Amino acid sequence: MKKLAGKxxxxxxxxxxxxLVAGVAxxxxxxxxxxNGYAKAISAxxxxxxxxxxxxxxxxxxxxxxxxxxxxxxxxxxxxRVTSITSNGTITSxxxxxxxxxxxxxxxxxxxxxxxxxxxxxxxxIAANTATSFTLTGAVHMSNSSDTHCQGATFTVPVSLSGxxxx
Amino acid sequence: xxxxxxxxYSVTSERTTRAKFVSWLLTxxxxxxxxxxxxxxxxxxxxxxxxxxxxxxxxxxxxxAGPSAVQNVGNALDCVDDAKNPTGKSILPPCPxxxxxxxxxxxxxxxxHLNLPVLVTNQNSQDIKxxxxxxxxTGTDKADCSTGTTNLQPTNYTGPGFVVARNSTVxxxxxxxxxGSVANACQGATFQLRYSGSxxxx
Numbered sequence: 001m002k003k004l005a006g007k008x009x010x011x012x013x014x015x016x017x018x019x020l021v022a023g024v025a026x027x028x029x030x031x032x033x034x035x036n037g038y039a040k041a042i043s044a045x046x047x048x049x050x051x052x053x054x055x056x057x058x059x060x061x062x063x064x065x066x067x068x069x070x071x072x073x074x075x076x077x078x079x080x081r082v083t084s085i086t087s088n089g090t091i092t093s094x095x096x097x098x099x100x101x102x103x104x105x106x107x108x109x110x111x112x113x114x115x116x117x118x119x120x121x122x123x124x125x126i127a128a129n130t131a132t133s134f135t136l137t138g139a140v141h142m143s144n145s146s147d148t149h150c151q152g153a154t155f156t157v158p159v160s161l162s163g164x165x166x167x
Numbered sequence: 168x169x170x171x172x173x174x175x176y177s178v179t180s181e182r183t184t185r186a187k188f189v190s191w192l193l194t195x196x197x198x199x200x201x202x203x204x205x206x207x208x209x210x211x212x213x214x215x216x217x218x219x220x221x222x223x224x225x226x227x228x229x230x231x232a233g234p235s236a237v238q239n240v241g242n243a244l245d246c247v248d249d250a251k252n253p254t255g256k257s258i259l260p261p262c263p264x265x266x267x268x269x270x271x272x273x274x275x276x277x278x279x280h281l282n283l284p285v286l287v288t289n290q291n292s293q294d295i296k297x298x299x300x301x302x303x304x305t306g307t308d309k310a311d312c313s314t315g316t317t318n319l320q321p322t323n324y325t326g327p328g329f330v331v332a333r334n335s336t337v338x339x340x341x342x343x344x345x346x347g348s349v350a351n352a353c354q355g356a357t358f359q360l361r362y363s364g365s366x367x368x369x
Contacts (some may be wrong), residue, residue: 035268043355166277167347
Protein backbone atom coordinates (compact mmCIF):
# COMPACT_ATOMS: atom_id res chain seq x y z
CA MET A 1 0.00 0.00 0.00
CA LYS A 2 2.81 2.36 0.77
CA LYS A 3 4.27 1.84 -2.67
CA LEU A 4 0.86 2.40 -4.30
CA ALA A 5 0.38 5.73 -2.48
CA GLY A 6 3.72 6.95 -3.74
CA LYS A 7 2.73 6.29 -7.33
CA UNK A 8 -0.60 8.05 -6.88
CA UNK A 9 1.29 11.06 -5.61
CA UNK A 10 3.47 10.92 -8.71
CA UNK A 11 0.41 11.01 -10.90
CA UNK A 12 -1.05 13.97 -9.06
CA UNK A 13 2.23 15.80 -9.25
CA UNK A 14 2.30 15.21 -12.98
CA UNK A 15 -1.13 16.72 -13.34
CA UNK A 16 -0.26 19.76 -11.28
CA UNK A 17 2.79 20.41 -13.38
CA UNK A 18 0.50 20.86 -16.34
CA UNK A 19 -1.41 23.51 -14.46
CA LEU A 20 1.68 25.39 -13.40
CA VAL A 21 3.24 25.39 -16.85
CA ALA A 22 0.07 26.77 -18.35
CA GLY A 23 -0.22 29.35 -15.58
CA VAL A 24 3.24 30.74 -16.16
CA ALA A 25 2.90 30.80 -19.91
CA UNK A 26 -0.28 32.93 -19.83
CA UNK A 27 0.16 34.85 -16.62
CA UNK A 28 -0.81 38.27 -17.98
CA UNK A 29 -4.41 39.19 -18.47
CA UNK A 30 -5.74 42.06 -20.48
CA UNK A 31 -8.72 44.31 -19.97
CA UNK A 32 -10.45 46.50 -22.47
CA UNK A 33 -12.10 49.86 -22.11
CA UNK A 34 -14.55 51.84 -24.16
CA UNK A 35 -16.45 55.09 -23.94
CA ASN A 36 -17.76 58.10 -25.75
CA GLY A 37 -17.15 61.81 -25.80
CA TYR A 38 -17.32 64.84 -28.01
CA ALA A 39 -15.23 67.69 -29.33
CA LYS A 40 -16.98 70.94 -30.13
CA ALA A 41 -15.85 73.70 -32.43
CA ILE A 42 -16.59 77.34 -31.87
CA SER A 43 -18.34 79.57 -34.40
CA ALA A 44 -16.52 82.47 -35.98
CA UNK A 45 -17.10 85.90 -34.50
CA UNK A 46 -17.55 88.82 -36.84
CA UNK A 47 -14.73 91.19 -37.60
CA UNK A 48 -15.38 94.75 -36.50
CA UNK A 49 -13.84 98.13 -37.21
CA UNK A 50 -12.37 100.49 -34.71
CA UNK A 51 -12.82 104.28 -34.91
CA UNK A 52 -9.61 105.81 -36.24
CA UNK A 53 -10.80 109.29 -37.23
CA UNK A 54 -8.27 110.90 -34.96
CA UNK A 55 -5.48 109.23 -36.89
CA UNK A 56 -6.45 110.34 -40.35
CA UNK A 57 -4.17 112.41 -42.58
CA UNK A 58 -5.61 115.03 -44.91
CA UNK A 59 -4.72 113.82 -48.39
CA UNK A 60 -8.08 113.93 -50.15
CA UNK A 61 -9.03 116.69 -52.60
CA UNK A 62 -11.39 117.07 -55.57
CA UNK A 63 -10.64 114.90 -58.54
CA UNK A 64 -8.15 112.60 -56.77
CA UNK A 65 -7.94 109.41 -54.74
CA UNK A 66 -7.01 109.30 -51.11
CA UNK A 67 -6.15 106.93 -48.32
CA UNK A 68 -8.70 104.84 -46.45
CA UNK A 69 -7.49 104.23 -42.94
CA UNK A 70 -9.18 101.23 -41.38
CA UNK A 71 -8.56 99.43 -38.12
CA UNK A 72 -9.96 95.93 -37.96
CA UNK A 73 -10.56 93.98 -34.77
CA UNK A 74 -10.35 90.18 -34.89
CA UNK A 75 -12.06 88.78 -31.78
CA UNK A 76 -11.37 85.18 -32.76
CA UNK A 77 -8.72 82.97 -31.16
CA UNK A 78 -7.19 82.33 -34.56
CA UNK A 79 -5.61 84.62 -37.17
CA UNK A 80 -7.77 85.95 -39.97
CA ARG A 81 -7.00 87.15 -43.48
CA VAL A 82 -9.35 89.81 -44.82
CA THR A 83 -10.34 89.01 -48.36
CA SER A 84 -12.60 91.93 -49.18
CA ILE A 85 -13.63 95.33 -47.90
CA THR A 86 -16.77 96.68 -49.50
CA SER A 87 -18.89 99.81 -49.11
CA ASN A 88 -21.73 99.41 -46.68
CA GLY A 89 -23.71 102.60 -46.66
CA THR A 90 -23.59 106.34 -47.18
CA ILE A 91 -20.30 108.12 -46.59
CA THR A 92 -20.70 111.04 -44.25
CA SER A 93 -18.45 113.78 -42.96
CA UNK A 94 -18.11 115.71 -39.74
CA UNK A 95 -19.57 118.80 -41.54
CA UNK A 96 -23.32 118.69 -42.07
CA UNK A 97 -23.30 121.35 -44.81
CA UNK A 98 -20.68 119.36 -46.71
CA UNK A 99 -22.92 116.31 -46.66
CA UNK A 100 -26.09 118.27 -47.45
CA UNK A 101 -24.55 119.92 -50.48
CA UNK A 102 -22.80 116.72 -51.53
CA UNK A 103 -19.42 115.60 -50.30
CA UNK A 104 -18.65 113.75 -53.53
CA UNK A 105 -16.61 111.07 -51.69
CA UNK A 106 -16.95 107.42 -52.79
CA UNK A 107 -15.47 104.04 -52.01
CA UNK A 108 -15.70 101.36 -54.69
CA UNK A 109 -14.56 98.53 -52.47
CA UNK A 110 -11.47 96.33 -52.59
CA UNK A 111 -10.94 92.62 -52.82
CA UNK A 112 -8.36 90.09 -53.85
CA UNK A 113 -5.28 91.42 -55.56
CA UNK A 114 -6.58 94.98 -55.55
CA UNK A 115 -6.85 94.87 -51.77
CA UNK A 116 -3.31 93.56 -51.48
CA UNK A 117 -2.06 96.28 -53.80
CA UNK A 118 -3.85 98.98 -51.84
CA UNK A 119 -2.25 97.59 -48.67
CA UNK A 120 1.21 98.10 -50.07
CA UNK A 121 1.57 94.60 -51.48
CA UNK A 122 0.77 92.74 -48.27
CA UNK A 123 -2.17 90.65 -47.31
CA UNK A 124 -4.56 92.14 -44.82
CA UNK A 125 -3.79 89.70 -42.01
CA ILE A 126 -4.87 90.10 -38.41
CA ALA A 127 -3.52 88.00 -35.57
CA ALA A 128 -5.81 86.28 -33.11
CA ASN A 129 -7.57 88.53 -30.64
CA THR A 130 -5.94 91.60 -32.11
CA ALA A 131 -6.91 94.88 -33.75
CA THR A 132 -4.68 96.09 -36.57
CA SER A 133 -4.68 99.30 -38.63
CA PHE A 134 -4.29 99.28 -42.38
CA THR A 135 -3.66 102.17 -44.73
CA LEU A 136 -5.29 101.45 -48.05
CA THR A 137 -3.77 103.75 -50.61
CA GLY A 138 -6.03 105.29 -53.23
CA ALA A 139 -9.08 103.51 -51.86
CA VAL A 140 -11.43 106.52 -51.69
CA HIS A 141 -12.18 109.10 -54.36
CA MET A 142 -13.32 112.72 -54.10
CA SER A 143 -15.11 114.08 -57.14
CA ASN A 144 -14.84 117.59 -58.51
CA SER A 145 -18.42 118.19 -57.37
CA SER A 146 -17.45 117.98 -53.71
CA ASP A 147 -18.90 120.96 -51.81
CA THR A 148 -16.48 123.60 -50.67
CA HIS A 149 -17.57 123.11 -47.07
CA CYS A 150 -15.87 119.69 -47.21
CA GLN A 151 -12.48 121.29 -46.97
CA GLY A 152 -10.72 119.93 -43.87
CA ALA A 153 -13.56 117.48 -43.17
CA THR A 154 -13.06 113.93 -41.97
CA PHE A 155 -15.19 111.33 -43.72
CA THR A 156 -16.63 108.19 -42.27
CA VAL A 157 -16.74 105.29 -44.70
CA PRO A 158 -19.02 102.39 -43.66
CA VAL A 159 -17.52 99.11 -44.80
CA SER A 160 -18.32 95.43 -44.77
CA LEU A 161 -15.48 93.02 -44.09
CA SER A 162 -14.99 89.48 -45.29
CA GLY A 163 -12.19 87.17 -44.30
CA UNK A 164 -11.21 83.64 -43.50
CA UNK A 165 -9.19 81.85 -40.91
CA UNK A 166 -5.49 82.03 -41.60
CA UNK A 167 -4.18 79.45 -39.17
CA UNK B 168 -7.00 31.14 -34.24
CA UNK B 169 -6.93 27.56 -33.16
CA UNK B 170 -3.91 26.38 -31.31
CA UNK B 171 -2.27 23.31 -32.73
CA UNK B 172 0.60 22.90 -30.31
CA UNK B 173 0.65 19.75 -28.24
CA UNK B 174 2.46 18.82 -25.11
CA UNK B 175 3.40 15.26 -24.23
CA TYR B 176 3.53 14.17 -20.64
CA SER B 177 4.60 10.76 -19.43
CA VAL B 178 2.57 9.40 -16.59
CA THR B 179 3.31 6.22 -14.78
CA SER B 180 0.26 4.13 -14.02
CA GLU B 181 0.27 0.94 -12.16
CA ARG B 182 -2.88 -0.64 -13.49
CA THR B 183 -6.16 0.23 -15.06
CA THR B 184 -7.32 1.94 -11.88
CA ARG B 185 -4.41 4.32 -12.18
CA ALA B 186 -5.28 4.98 -15.78
CA LYS B 187 -8.77 5.88 -14.70
CA PHE B 188 -7.34 8.40 -12.27
CA VAL B 189 -5.22 9.92 -15.02
CA SER B 190 -8.26 10.00 -17.24
CA TRP B 191 -10.23 11.76 -14.51
CA LEU B 192 -7.51 14.32 -13.95
CA LEU B 193 -7.01 15.12 -17.60
CA THR B 194 -10.73 15.25 -18.23
CA UNK B 195 -10.85 17.88 -15.56
CA UNK B 196 -8.20 19.82 -17.45
CA UNK B 197 -10.37 19.65 -20.54
CA UNK B 198 -13.35 20.85 -18.56
CA UNK B 199 -11.30 23.73 -17.20
CA UNK B 200 -10.42 24.77 -20.72
CA UNK B 201 -6.75 23.92 -20.34
CA UNK B 202 -6.88 21.12 -22.87
CA UNK B 203 -9.34 20.51 -25.65
CA UNK B 204 -8.82 16.79 -25.89
CA UNK B 205 -6.85 14.02 -24.27
CA UNK B 206 -5.71 10.78 -25.77
CA UNK B 207 -3.71 7.89 -24.37
CA UNK B 208 -1.44 6.44 -27.02
CA UNK B 209 0.37 3.48 -25.59
CA UNK B 210 4.06 4.01 -25.21
CA UNK B 211 4.99 0.90 -23.34
CA UNK B 212 3.34 -2.02 -21.56
CA UNK B 213 -0.06 -3.41 -22.36
CA UNK B 214 -2.96 -1.37 -23.69
CA UNK B 215 -5.68 -0.62 -21.13
CA UNK B 216 -8.24 -1.41 -23.77
CA UNK B 217 -6.92 -4.90 -24.08
CA UNK B 218 -7.62 -5.69 -20.48
CA UNK B 219 -5.42 -5.53 -17.48
CA UNK B 220 -1.81 -4.85 -18.35
CA UNK B 221 0.74 -7.35 -17.49
CA UNK B 222 3.01 -6.58 -14.61
CA UNK B 223 2.77 -3.77 -12.13
CA UNK B 224 3.14 -0.76 -14.44
CA UNK B 225 2.20 0.51 -17.82
CA UNK B 226 3.72 3.57 -19.39
CA UNK B 227 1.25 5.84 -21.07
CA UNK B 228 2.09 8.68 -23.35
CA UNK B 229 -0.54 11.26 -22.64
CA UNK B 230 -1.16 13.78 -25.37
CA UNK B 231 -2.97 16.88 -24.40
CA ALA B 232 -4.17 19.05 -27.21
CA GLY B 233 -4.04 22.75 -26.48
CA PRO B 234 -7.21 24.77 -26.14
CA SER B 235 -8.66 26.64 -29.08
CA ALA B 236 -8.23 29.98 -27.35
CA VAL B 237 -5.01 30.08 -25.46
CA GLN B 238 -5.73 33.48 -23.93
CA ASN B 239 -8.63 32.06 -22.03
CA VAL B 240 -6.31 29.70 -20.26
CA GLY B 241 -4.39 32.60 -18.84
CA ASN B 242 -7.53 34.29 -17.67
CA ALA B 243 -8.85 31.15 -16.16
CA LEU B 244 -5.68 30.49 -14.24
CA ASP B 245 -4.64 33.97 -13.24
CA CYS B 246 -7.94 35.32 -12.03
CA VAL B 247 -11.50 34.20 -11.53
CA ASP B 248 -14.56 35.75 -12.99
CA ASP B 249 -17.01 37.12 -10.43
CA ALA B 250 -19.84 35.17 -11.99
CA LYS B 251 -17.97 31.95 -11.31
CA ASN B 252 -17.02 32.99 -7.82
CA PRO B 253 -20.19 34.34 -6.20
CA THR B 254 -18.97 33.62 -2.69
CA GLY B 255 -15.63 35.30 -3.23
CA LYS B 256 -13.82 32.35 -1.72
CA SER B 257 -11.51 31.69 -4.63
CA ILE B 258 -7.82 32.01 -3.95
CA LEU B 259 -7.45 33.69 -7.34
CA PRO B 260 -8.03 37.44 -7.71
CA PRO B 261 -11.15 38.54 -9.59
CA CYS B 262 -10.71 39.16 -13.30
CA PRO B 263 -11.00 42.80 -14.34
CA UNK B 264 -13.98 43.08 -16.63
CA UNK B 265 -13.39 46.40 -18.29
CA UNK B 266 -12.68 50.03 -17.68
CA UNK B 267 -14.37 53.13 -18.94
CA UNK B 268 -12.97 56.00 -21.00
CA UNK B 269 -14.52 59.39 -21.60
CA UNK B 270 -13.65 62.98 -22.28
CA UNK B 271 -14.98 66.10 -23.94
CA UNK B 272 -13.47 69.29 -25.22
CA UNK B 273 -14.90 72.54 -26.49
CA UNK B 274 -13.45 75.63 -28.10
CA UNK B 275 -11.89 74.06 -31.16
CA UNK B 276 -11.03 76.48 -33.95
CA UNK B 277 -8.97 76.49 -37.14
CA UNK B 278 -5.37 75.72 -36.30
CA UNK B 279 -6.13 74.79 -32.73
CA HIS B 280 -3.74 72.42 -30.96
CA LEU B 281 -5.44 71.53 -27.71
CA ASN B 282 -5.17 68.84 -25.08
CA LEU B 283 -8.19 66.63 -24.78
CA PRO B 284 -8.68 65.56 -21.16
CA VAL B 285 -9.47 61.86 -21.22
CA LEU B 286 -10.77 60.28 -18.04
CA VAL B 287 -9.91 56.63 -17.54
CA THR B 288 -11.94 55.00 -14.78
CA ASN B 289 -10.99 51.66 -13.33
CA GLN B 290 -14.02 50.32 -11.52
CA ASN B 291 -12.36 46.99 -10.80
CA SER B 292 -10.91 45.79 -7.55
CA GLN B 293 -7.47 45.46 -9.13
CA ASP B 294 -5.02 48.00 -10.47
CA ILE B 295 -4.62 48.12 -14.23
CA LYS B 296 -1.97 49.51 -16.54
CA UNK B 297 -3.51 51.18 -19.56
CA UNK B 298 -1.32 50.57 -22.58
CA UNK B 299 -3.21 52.24 -25.38
CA UNK B 300 -6.22 54.43 -26.03
CA UNK B 301 -7.64 54.93 -29.48
CA UNK B 302 -9.93 57.78 -30.42
CA UNK B 303 -12.24 57.51 -33.40
CA UNK B 304 -14.32 60.38 -34.73
CA THR B 305 -17.62 58.70 -35.43
CA GLY B 306 -19.78 61.58 -36.60
CA THR B 307 -20.65 65.24 -36.57
CA ASP B 308 -23.86 67.19 -36.35
CA LYS B 309 -23.15 69.26 -39.47
CA ALA B 310 -24.00 67.79 -42.83
CA ASP B 311 -21.04 69.23 -44.72
CA CYS B 312 -18.56 68.73 -41.91
CA SER B 313 -17.02 65.30 -42.34
CA THR B 314 -15.26 63.18 -39.73
CA GLY B 315 -12.05 63.05 -41.75
CA THR B 316 -8.64 64.19 -40.62
CA THR B 317 -8.99 67.31 -42.71
CA ASN B 318 -11.37 68.56 -40.04
CA LEU B 319 -10.26 66.96 -36.80
CA GLN B 320 -7.15 65.05 -35.81
CA PRO B 321 -7.20 63.31 -32.42
CA THR B 322 -4.04 61.59 -31.26
CA ASN B 323 -4.04 58.06 -29.90
CA TYR B 324 -2.18 57.04 -26.78
CA THR B 325 0.30 54.26 -27.46
CA GLY B 326 2.32 53.98 -24.30
CA PRO B 327 4.46 53.56 -22.31
CA GLY B 328 1.40 52.95 -20.18
CA PHE B 329 0.06 54.34 -16.95
CA VAL B 330 -1.42 52.71 -13.91
CA VAL B 331 -4.96 53.35 -12.82
CA ALA B 332 -5.46 52.17 -9.28
CA ARG B 333 -8.50 50.12 -8.43
CA ASN B 334 -11.72 52.08 -8.12
CA SER B 335 -10.13 55.31 -9.24
CA THR B 336 -9.92 57.66 -12.21
CA VAL B 337 -6.89 59.08 -13.99
CA UNK B 338 -6.98 61.97 -16.44
CA UNK B 339 -4.59 61.93 -19.36
CA UNK B 340 -4.16 64.78 -21.80
CA UNK B 341 -4.26 63.67 -25.40
CA UNK B 342 -3.41 66.18 -28.14
CA UNK B 343 -6.16 67.03 -30.58
CA UNK B 344 -5.82 69.30 -33.60
CA UNK B 345 -8.26 71.13 -35.79
CA UNK B 346 -6.39 71.89 -39.02
CA GLY B 347 -6.33 75.41 -40.33
CA SER B 348 -7.98 74.07 -43.46
CA VAL B 349 -11.03 72.82 -41.59
CA ALA B 350 -14.24 73.13 -43.55
CA ASN B 351 -16.27 76.28 -43.00
CA ALA B 352 -19.26 74.05 -42.32
CA CYS B 353 -17.58 72.83 -39.16
CA GLN B 354 -18.23 76.11 -37.36
CA GLY B 355 -20.06 75.23 -34.18
CA ALA B 356 -19.98 71.54 -35.04
CA THR B 357 -19.94 68.81 -32.44
CA PHE B 358 -17.77 65.83 -33.28
CA GLN B 359 -18.71 62.53 -31.66
CA LEU B 360 -15.73 60.65 -30.28
CA ARG B 361 -15.47 56.94 -29.57
CA TYR B 362 -12.81 55.72 -27.18
CA SER B 363 -11.36 52.25 -26.94
CA GLY B 364 -8.37 51.03 -25.05
CA SER B 365 -6.60 48.08 -23.52
CA UNK B 366 -4.86 47.46 -20.27
CA UNK B 367 -2.76 44.80 -18.64
CA UNK B 368 -1.94 43.77 -15.15
CA UNK B 369 0.65 46.24 -13.79
